[in-house]
Amino acid sequence: MKGMLHVQFLKFFLSRLAVFIMVVFIGVTTVFFIPRLMPSNPVEGMVSQLQANSSLMDPAAVAKLREVLTQNFGLNGTLFEQYFGFIKRVVFTQDFGPSLSMYPTPVSKLIGTALPWSLGLLLTTTLLAWLIGNAIGLLAGFRKDKTYSRILEGIAITLYPIPYYIFALVLVIFFAYILPVFPLTTIVVGKGLSLQHIVSIIYNSFLPAISMILIGTGWWVLSMKAITTGIAEEDYVVFARLKGLSERKIMTKYVLRNATLPQVTMLSLQLGTIFSGAIVTEILFSYPGVGTLIYNAILQSDYNLILGTITVSILAVSTATFLIDLLYPFLDPRIRYK
Amino acid sequence: MKNWNLQLKIGVFILAIFLIFGVILPLFYTGNPIEWGKFPKNLKPSSAHIFGTTNLGQDTFWVLLKSIQNSFFIGLLVAFFATLIGVLLGMLSGFRGGILDRVITLIMDTFIVIPSLPILILLAGLLKGRASVLSISLVLIIFNWPWPARQVRAMALTLRERDFIDTALFSGESTFKIITREIFPFVTSWSLANFINTILVAIRTESGLAVIGMSSNEQATLGTMIYWAIQHQAMMAGRWWWIGSPVVAITLIFISLFLILSGSQQYSALRRGK
Amino acid sequence: MMRLNNLSARYNILTGYVNAVDNVSFEVMDNEIFGIAGESGCGKSTLLKVMYDLVSYPLEISDGSVEIGGKDSSGKAVILKTGEIKKSWWRNISYIPQGAMHVMNPVTKVDTQFYDAISKQNCNFNKKALRQEIINYLHELELPASVISAYPHQLSGGMKQRVIIALATFLNPGIVLADEPTTALDVVVQRGILTMLSRVQRKMKNSMVIVSHDMGVHYQITNRLGIMYAGQMIEIGPTEEIFSTPRHPYTQMLINALPRIGDLNQKEGIPGTPPSLKNPPPGCRFAARCPKATDLCRVKQPEVFQINDRHQASCHLLYDL
Numbered sequence: 065m066k067g068m069l070h071v072q073f074l075k076f077f078l079s080r081l082a083v084f085i086m087v088v089f090i091g092v093t094t095v096f097f098i099p100r101l102m103p104s105n106p107v108e109g110m111v112s113q114l115q116a117n118s119s120l121m122d123p124a125a126v127a128k129l130r131e132v133l134t135q136n137f138g139l140n141g142t143l144f145e146q147y148f149g150f151i152k153r154v155v156f157t158q159d160f161g162p163s164l165s166m167y168p169t170p171v172s173k174l175i176g177t178a179l180p181w182s183l184g185l186l187l188t189t190t191l192l193a194w195l196i197g198n199a200i201g202l203l204a205g206f207r208k209d210k211t212y213s214r215i216l217e218g219i220a221i222t223l224y225p226i227p228y229y230i231f232a233l234v235l236v237i238f239f240a241y242i243l244p245v246f247p248l249t250t251i252v253v254g255k256g257l258s259l260q261h262i263v264s265i266i267y268n269s270f271l272p273a274i275s276m277i278l279i280g281t282g283w284w285v286l287s288m289k290a291i292t293t294g295i296a297e298e299d300y301v302v303f304a305r306l307k308g309l310s311e312r313k314i315m316t317k318y319v320l321r322n323a324t325l326p327q328v329t330m331l332s333l334q335l336g337t338i339f340s341g342a343i344v345t346e347i348l349f350s351y352p353g354v355g356t357l358i359y360n361a362i363l364q365s366d367y368n369l370i371l372g373t374i375t376v377s378i379l380a381v382s383t384a385t386f387l388i389d390l391l392y393p394f395l396d397p398r399i400r401y402k
Numbered sequence: 403m404k405n406w407n408l409q410l411k412i413g414v415f416i417l418a419i420f421l422i423f424g425v426i427l428p429l430f431y432t433g434n435p436i437e438w439g440k441f442p443k444n445l446k447p448s449s450a451h452i453f454g455t456t457n458l459g460q461d462t463f464w465v466l467l468k469s470i471q472n473s474f475f476i477g478l479l480v481a482f483f484a485t486l487i488g489v490l491l492g493m494l495s496g497f498r499g500g501i502l503d504r505v506i507t508l509i510m511d512t513f514i515v516i517p518s519l520p521i522l523i524l525l526a527g528l529l530k531g532r533a534s535v536l537s538i539s540l541v542l543i544i545f546n547w548p549w550p551a552r553q554v555r556a557m558a559l560t561l562r563e564r565d566f567i568d569t570a571l572f573s574g575e576s577t578f579k580i581i582t583r584e585i586f587p588f589v590t591s592w593s594l595a596n597f598i599n600t601i602l603v604a605i606r607t608e609s610g611l612a613v614i615g616m617s618s619n620e621q622a623t624l625g626t627m628i629y630w631a632i633q634h635q636a637m638m639a640g641r642w643w644w645i646g647s648p649v650v651a652i653t654l655i656f657i658s659l660f661l662i663l664s665g666s667q668q669y670s671a672l673r674r675g676k
Numbered sequence: 677m678m679r680l681n682n683l684s685a686r687y688n689i690l691t692g693y694v695n696a697v698d699n700v701s702f703e704v705m706d707n708e709i710f711g712i713a714g715e716s717g718c719g720k721s722t723l724l725k726v727m728y729d730l731v732s733y734p735l736e737i738s739d740g741s742v743e744i745g746g747k748d749s750s751g752k753a754v755i756l757k758t759g760e761i762k763k764s765w766w767r768n769i770s771y772i773p774q775g776a777m778h779v780m781n782p783v784t785k786v787d788t789q790f791y792d793a794i795s796k797q798n799c800n801f802n803k804k805a806l807r808q809e810i811i812n813y814l815h816e817l818e819l820p821a822s823v824i825s826a827y828p829h830q831l832s833g834g835m836k837q838r839v840i841i842a843l844a845t846f847l848n849p850g851i852v853l854a855d856e857p858t859t860a861l862d863v864v865v866q867r868g869i870l871t872m873l874s875r876v877q878r879k880m881k882n883s884m885v886i887v888s889h890d891m892g893v894h895y896q897i898t899n900r901l902g903i904m905y906a907g908q909m910i911e912i913g914p915t916e917e918i919f920s921t922p923r924h925p926y927t928q929m930l931i932n933a934l935p936r937i938g939d940l941n942q943k944e945g946i947p948g949t950p951p952s953l954k955n956p957p958p959g960c961r962f963a964a965r966c967p968k969a970t971d972l973c974r975v976k977q978p979e980v981f982q983i984n985d986r987h988q989a990s991c992h993l994l995y996d997l
Binding site for chain 3: 298299300302303304306307308309313317318321322325395396397398401
């Protein structure tokens with residue numbers, strides 16, 4: 065594509081890359097330092113917990129255990145040695161060590177199992193909410209004097225402020241207690257790509273997905289409507305009408321294509337918020353994704369798992385944001401070419 | 403007030419009800435509403451206990467009010483400081499430009515991308531539910547100042563081009579005077595919108611944390627109230643007042659805040675002559 | 677060809693009506709450039725909109741009619757009235773709006789802007805052949821062929837204006853309306869635009885109506901000129917005559933205010949402001965600012981006075997001659 069490597073685009077790419085690197089850097093550093101600022105020593109906590117649960121262990125075994133745990137926690141050496149060791153492990157080998165609550169399963173394996181569930185839920189619900197919300201918002205904004213536009217806006221106004229998990233709670237109460245149609249916890253049946261498995265996945269994911277889609281749509285409807293009404297008054301839309309173009313063409317080719325630009329930007333900004341909401345929703349439904357994994361990790365003081373899941377979360381969100389940011393120039397020729 | 407549109411009126415009305423119930427009424431309550439075992443457990447609503455009692459022997463109604471009070475406290479605290487910091491940094495960044503702008507923007511973007519909840523969960527989880535309201539508020543402030551900053555910066559960038567700023571500059575006014583006298587009127591309406599939005603986000607994030615037990619569990623906030631209710635099987639036992647009232651309260655508070663936000667934006671657009 | 681018969685139009689504001697156009701009648705012939713001049717707020721932009729059949733709430737026609745001559749889809753000559761004109765947009769009549777700089781879709785290239793305008797007229801067209809035709813036309817108008825693959829933001833203001841003119845004239849409509857085509861452009865570019873407009877008109881031999889508050893624009897390219905004041909057309913005539921012998925006091929003051937090379941006299945503006953169009957005064961609308969106003973002027977509206985068969989003005993003083 066001629067002009068793609070234009071200076072403008074390169075500057076844009078570099079600036080987003082800088083943010084990506086900063087986010088990963090600050091995120092990983094924060095995740096590293098916060099636990100170490102805690103007053104309690106995780107190794108001691110672990111040791112005393114094991115001693116409380118099992119019968120007495122002889123001092124030599126306890127000492128060995130302490131050594132192994134310190135090794136696994138990466139608590140050897142000075143703070144800086146630990147830090148760089150951590151960075152090296154995380155960035156280059158994605159090794160977070162073994163899970164302490166499910167010893168000796170490596171943390172990366174646990175995350176690997178949970179991640180597809182979360183990604184599946186997040187991707188489908190975010191995309192659906194964005195697409196549906198934008199479509200409704202476009203119609204509502206383009207024909208803002210019609211009654212259905214006002215009704216749609218009213219519904220969106222009621223839906224948008226409700227947090228995902230509040231709605232999730234309402235759904236849980238409704239569907240699991242009052243009309244027990246959907247399960248409260250996730251029990252998946254079947255394996256592989258069998259129909260039974262797929263249906264089971266959908267059945268179990270339905271409630272969390274619905275809560276996220278419905279509430280998410282609210283926001284996109286509102287922002288798209290606002291953007292659309294703004295664009296509909298722009299000179300080039302008026303001129304398109306003067307040229308005699310059909311309303312349909314104006315809506316799709318002129319308004320929609322221009323309105324999509326700020327919506328894509330908005331999407332990249334909202335990813336963090338959407339992800340946070342997804343975590344709580346997962347926990348409430350005991351959905352086998354990363355959110356529940358974080359939750360259980362914290363309940364069981366599984367230090368390695370905590371570090372692993374949170375680091376992966378930050379990495380995932382920042383990568384997704386970066387990718388969407390990179391998508392933007394392909395939609396807006398003003399960034400692509402001088 | 404007569405020029406207020408319907409959204410604004412409804413929003414303020416609902417919010418006012420909650421403010422009266424949540425902030426003013428609890429001042430009249432003697433004693434600690436979240437004290438356990440004060441009343442018999444699980445009573446149905448009656449004239450003595452309007453919403454009944456909880457599984458912990460508390461009067462549901464007064465726990466609810468205390469929760470509203472605390473949630474508002476967190477919301478207002480975070481909103482105040484986040485908006486203050488955000489507006490100042492945003493204006494500084496937008497007006498000065500150059501390297502200062504680049505650095506602040508980079509920090510802004512970084513904190514926007516990092517999802518706050520995992521970090522909050524990490525913090526709260528390690529403190530095992532004993533995180534104080536203040537520490538959670540602090541983290542919320544750190545993660546929420548970029549949003550108003552971003553908006554104010556964009557505004558500052560456009561305002562910088564406008565003629566009346568140049569006029570002030572060329573007639574020798576100091577940067578500070580320019581910022582406070584010429585720019586501030588524009589910024590106030592945006593700051594108000596950001597303030598209200600941040601209240602919303604703060605309460606939403608804290609309640610999200612609380613619902614999964616990662617907030618300051620000793621304190622009563624709307625989120626922790628829901629958490630306690632879930633922990634004590636309020637849903638399974640059908641104790642709808644205990645879990646239902648905070649859910650309804652949160653929903654209504656959010657709707658009212660949003661209506662005020664949306665209504666005030668329409669109002670200022672009207673005043674600008676759109 | 678275009679004819680306005682006692683056309684009046686007003687804006688329906690909730691507290692009453694603003695009579696933006698009051699009883700305007702004139703004809704625009706084939707193969708001429710007709711200018712409409714006047715100060716801001718005199719109603720010339722509104723007049724142009726009504727001529728283009730761009731009438732929607734709160735604007736409404738309260739009296740009179742607009743007729744244009746055009747061709748239907750089979751090529752036969754027809755007369756189109758308000759309501760029908762709308763269906764003929766871009767084919768029989770086109771419009772170059774004020775601030776043409778921002779009228780192009782920012783995310784599509786110039787060629788798409790052309791295809792859009794044309795696709796309305798005939799649904800299947802050979803894109804390749806059409807593209808070549810467009811390039812040829814651009815070439816005729818002395819625009820570089822590279823323009824066709826450019827995005828609007830890559831073009832300069834003057835270039836954009838030229839592309840808009842090309843867009844508006846590509847289908848060779850019988851009437852082209854231009855609203856302030858040179859405003860917001862620097863003087864050198866202005867000249868280029870005006871040259872382009874007159875060249876296009878000469879080649880296509882159509883009618884052009886140019887609205888501008890800049891008398892210099894009218895002097896440079898219009899054949900006939902109409903002067904508007906407070907919603908009324910107070911003088912119409914050949915441009916040369918209007919500049920050399922203006923008859924209406926307002927026109928006289930307008931012309932006198934123009935600087936001329938070699939003229940060392942102090943220039944005067946016209947004191948005062950135009951009257952409110954919501955409650956216009958009973959007599960001549962210019963009476964309040966007119967240095968030659970009589971009592972009759974303040975009480976009775978002047979009729980149209982034919983100075984010669986091509987020049988007319990609405991002023992009581994002309995009757996005394």
